[in-house]
Amino acid sequence: MNTVIDPPGANGESLQEGHAAHLEQTLLQAHALIESTVSLYRRQPVDHLAADPTDVALLDSALVQLIGPVRHSLSVAMTRPGDFSDRVLRLLTRVGPEVAVRVLCTPEAAEASLASLRRLPETRLEVRVSERELREVVVVDGAGALVRSAGGGDGQQATVVNDAAAVRALELLFAGTWSRGRKLADHLGLSPRLRSDLTRKILERLRAGHTDDVAARDLSVSLRTYRRHVAEIMRELDANSRFQAGVRAVELGLLAE
Incomplete structure (x- = not known):
């Protein structure tokens, strides 16, 4: 799945305005791409699905397979306490110091997971808090991702995404929200x-x-x-x-x- 984005700066707009418009357009297209990708994967055979949240073992296995081989970067968004956050935080303790880890939380998730977050190695870890609506997601090395469907409840699904364009879209969407988040220390202050x-x-x-x-x-x-x-x-x-x-x-x- 590819998307074409017109370059900024048309019609004499300033460089800054062009950059802002370009970023907004990119994020909007990324959001649409994510939604279409998740919808596509749901229509495919069940082995493309990571887990229903009630199947703890299957969700845990999918996260282990995704996070275990990480080498360079790991981006995580957590929305609330629960099975997803608990397993991701446990797996983060096994990530090597050479990996750049970014954890983005809602205020609820940050406060509920504060003790676990403080136990994580700080070498290349950064935690931010966002008031914006988030979707639970893990993006590993820009090559693979796991996305939880919006909303809660027993019917919520987790989808493994390996399509390069879709993973890039997830990275863009995460980066846009990350840039507007506040550092955990600032949040706690x-x-x-x-x-x-x-x-x-x-x-x-x-x-x-x-x-x-x-x-x-x-x-x-x-x-x-x-x-x-x-x-x-x-x-x-x-x-x-x-x-x-x-x-x-x-x-x-x-x-x-």
């Missing part, structure tokens, strides 16, 4: 207030330039309560202005760029 849904909504309105009264009305809180929240957020972010608070929020992954 955030107060619970900064990780709340209300804080995210307030930061979004600050960035959009909404006036305090409009933002308070949108959030169904009093103007006084809204301004108190803003002051507390700025203090938590060690920001002297609302603009600086927005910059810090992007740096910490609380807001997308």
